Amino acid sequence: xxxxxxxxxxxxxxxxxxxxxxxxxxxxxxxxxxxxxxxxxxxxxxxxxxxxxxxxxxxxxxxxxxxxxxxxxxxxxxxxxxxxxxxxxxxxxxxxxxxxxxxxxxxxxxxxxxxxxxxxxxxxxxxxxxxxxxxxxxxxxxxxxxxxxxxxxxxxxxxxxxxxxxxxxxxxxxxxxxxxxxxxxxxxxxxxxxxxxxxxxxxxxxxxxxxxxxxxxxxxxxxxxx
Amino acid sequence: xxxxxxxxxxxxxxxxxxxxxxxxxxxxxxxxxxxxxxxxxxxxxxxxxxxxxxxxxxxxxxxxxxxxxxxxxxxxxxxxxxxxxxxxxxxxxxxxxxxxxxxxxxxxxxxxxxxxxxxxxxxxxxxxxxxxxxxxxxxxxxxxxxxxxxxxxxxxxxxxxxxxxxxxxxxxxxxxxxxxxxxxxxxxxxxxxxxxxxxxxxxxxxxxxxxxxxxxxxxxxxxxxx
DNA sequence: CGGGGGCTTGAGGCCACTCAACGATAGTGG
DNA sequence: CCACTATCGTTGAGTGGCCTCAAGCCCCCG
Numbered sequence: 001x002x003x004x005x006x007x008x009x010x011x012x013x014x015x016x017x018x019x020x021x022x023x024x025x026x027x028x029x030x031x032x033x034x035x036x037x038x039x040x041x042x043x044x045x046x047x048x049x050x051x052x053x054x055x056x057x058x059x060x061x062x063x064x065x066x067x068x069x070x071x072x073x074x075x076x077x078x079x080x081x082x083x084x085x086x087x088x089x090x091x092x093x094x095x096x097x098x099x100x101x102x103x104x105x106x107x108x109x110x111x112x113x114x115x116x117x118x119x120x121x122x123x124x125x126x127x128x129x130x131x132x133x134x135x136x137x138x139x140x141x142x143x144x145x146x147x148x149x150x151x152x153x154x155x156x157x158x159x160x161x162x163x164x165x166x167x168x169x170x171x172x173x174x175x176x177x178x179x180x181x182x183x184x185x186x187x188x189x190x191x192x193x194x195x196x197x198x199x200x201x202x203x204x205x206x207x208x209x210x211x212x213x214x215x216x217x218x219x220x221x222x223x224x225x226x
Numbered sequence: 227x228x229x230x231x232x233x234x235x236x237x238x239x240x241x242x243x244x245x246x247x248x249x250x251x252x253x254x255x256x257x258x259x260x261x262x263x264x265x266x267x268x269x270x271x272x273x274x275x276x277x278x279x280x281x282x283x284x285x286x287x288x289x290x291x292x293x294x295x296x297x298x299x300x301x302x303x304x305x306x307x308x309x310x311x312x313x314x315x316x317x318x319x320x321x322x323x324x325x326x327x328x329x330x331x332x333x334x335x336x337x338x339x340x341x342x343x344x345x346x347x348x349x350x351x352x353x354x355x356x357x358x359x360x361x362x363x364x365x366x367x368x369x370x371x372x373x374x375x376x377x378x379x380x381x382x383x384x385x386x387x388x389x390x391x392x393x394x395x396x397x398x399x400x401x402x403x404x405x406x407x408x409x410x411x412x413x414x415x416x417x418x419x420x421x422x423x424x425x426x427x428x429x430x431x432x433x434x435x436x437x438x439x440x441x442x443x444x445x446x447x448x449x450x451x452x
Numbered sequence: 453c454g455g456g457g458g459c460t461t462g463a464g465g466c467c468a469c470t471c472a473a474c475g476a477t478a479g480t481g482g
Numbered sequence: 483c484c485a486c487t488a489t490c491g492t493t494g495a496g497t498g499g500c501c502t503c504a505a506g507c508c509c510c511c512g
Contacts, residue, residue, distance in 0.1 A: 064363070064364075064366075064367045066367070066371060066372075070371040070372075071371070072366055072367040072370040072371045074363050074366055074367075086356075087352060087353050087356035088356070092360055092363055093363070115345065115348075115349060115352075116345055116346075116349065117345055118345055119341065119342055119343055119344055119345040119347075119348045120342075121345075122341075122345045122348035122349050122352060123341060123342065123348050125352055126313060126341075126348060126351055126352045126355060127313050129352060129355045129356055129359060130312075130313035130314070130355055132359055133355060133358055133359045133362060134318060136359060136362035136363060136366060137290070137300050137318060137319070137362060138290075139366055140290075140298055140300055140362060140365055140366060140369055141290045141292070141298040141300075143366055143369035143370045143409065144298040144369045144406075144408075144409030145292060145296040145297070145298045145409060146292075146296075147499080147500095148499075148500065174457095174458070174459090175458070175459065175460095176458085180370075182370075183369065183370030183371060184500080184501090185500075185501060185502080186458090186459075186460095187459095187460080187461085187500085187501075187502085188499090188500060188501075189459095190459060190460055190461080191460085191461080191500095193459095193460095194460075194461085207508075207509075208509090209458080209459060209460085209508095373467080373468095374467080374468065400489095400490070400491090401490070401491060401492095402490085410468075410469090411468075411469060411470080412490090412491075412492095413468085413469075413470085413491095413492080413493085414467090414468055414469075415491095416491060416492055416493080417468095417492085417493080419491095419492095420492075420493085433476075433477085434477090435476095435477095435490085435491060435492085453512100454511105454512090455510105455511090455512085456509105456510090456511090456512100457508105457509090457510085457511105458507105458508085458509085458510095459506105459507085459508080459509100460505105460506085460507080460508095461504100461505085461506085461507100462503105462504085462505085462506105463502100463503085463504085463505105464501105464502085464503085464504105465500105465501080465502075465503095466498105466499105466500095466501075466502090467498105467499095467500090467501090468497105468498095468499090468500095469496105469497080469498075469499085470495100470496085470497070470498090471494105471495085471496085471497090472493100472494085472495085472496105473492105473493085473494085473495105474491105474492085474493085474494105475490105475491090475492080475493105476489105476490080476491080476492095477488100477489080477490070477491095478487100478488085478489075478490090479486105479487085479488080479489090480485100480486080480487080480488095481484105481485095481486085481487100482483100482484090482485085482486095
């Protein structure tokens with residue numbers, strides 16, 4: 001529930017192409033930019049969906065809460081990812097910056113206006129929404145039917161494949177975030193990581209528990225028993 | 227992996243409107259119809275997505291399997307629901323008829339062709355996909371963070387709200403289907419239903435365990451502690 | 453150097469799972 | 483139409499995987 005009075009201190013004219021959207025009629029839509037500090041809320045659940053966002057750098061978590069505080073993170077958004085893309089008028093998640101994060105943003109209504117007339121844009125949005133749906137479908141299988149060890153392995157595999165650099169990766173999110181993404185507790189996540197470490201599937205660089213080196217990607221992926 | 231040689235024994239010219247899709251250029255697209263017996267596979271995971279379906283009568287489950295047989299049902303499709311709507315070329319779920327089910331169907335490629343040129347159609351597809359996404363997002367919260375009792379209550383609440391008739395509803399799916407939808411076992415589902423029965427939240431008509439009367443919708447919904 | 457948050461590890465508990473038995477029901481073939 | 487069988491659903495007893503609670507370490511950061 002945060003009101004942003006100043007938008008895009010470093011705004012400059014961009015186009016839809018920068019969002020990965022191609023348009024038939026290339027209307028010059030300008031994208032703004034904005035930056036969030038670690039832990040800041042980008043938008044809240046049930047808030048009107050004013051903007052659509054793309055991560056330029058950093059990382060974002062989007063989650064739902066139960067009234068007693070139980071949290072389910074639905075997705076992590078890393079560099080390049082689009083989020084906050086709603087069809088309705090309100091957000092269905094709360095989105096927060098996990099670390100210092102800068103985003104591109106575009107007025108939802110304006111995008112909708114373009115999509116109403118441009119089938120190509122509409123199909124791009126459809127394609128992005130389908131990607132989100134596919135991810136959610138796979139995550140339902142994980143949450144409903146996989147063991148703790150399988151969940152953590154699948155998570156590391158997902159992060160590994162989304163990371164550019166092979167082998168070593170630096171996770172932006174805490175154990176709590178991982179736990180709330182996987183439907184576990186932090187202790188169970190920690191124990192699973194320890195097991196994978198002892199089994200020489202992964203190791204750490206230095207003493208930073210978020211800097212992980214995948215030693216055996218095949219064994220990691222084979223815990224995806226799908 | 228089932229090959230349908232005869233399509234639409236009772237086909238008659240329908241339009242996209244019957245799928246709930248409005249089109250700017252109302253191209254006369256004809257919809258076929260087909261019928262499936264209880265337990266029949268409509269399409270399989272990873273199969274090419276030839277058709278898009280709408281339930282005319284009956285009920286459909288769509289699910290994913292792990293290699294060892296663990297199953298996660300992602301959604302139940304009841305009368306009027308669209309399913310098998312893929313953006314890519316392959317199905318991401320297996321779909322089966324839960325009971326005798328008849329469906330309308332349309333060639334996916336033909337729908338795609340229309341959507342490519344008609345923004346209105348594309349936006350309709352986007353809207354349907356978004357509904358599926360919203361359902362999946364809520365289901366992730368259920369699977370990741372809710373107790374067994376909360377899950378069963380949420381399930382009954384969902385079915386109740388999707389049913390036209392108030393009060394009494396007749397579930398087409400078995401306890402096993404419900405369990406695989408909620409990420410539980412059949413025994414746990416059964417025990418939860420029994421608890422709700424003893425708490426006078428619901429009761430049964432006759433001796434059919436699938437004919438359920440919701441006595442106290444508010445207490446049922448209040449177990450949705452969201 | 454002290455405080456605090458993040459992470460790990462251990463001990464114990466509980467909720468959902470497993471295994472098992474049984475009644476009720478639906479489907480099948482004579 | 484009825485026996486027969488398989489399937490479905492419930493219930494109980496016991497187990498186990500993950501959660502809870504607690505302690506302690508490490509690192510970051512003031």
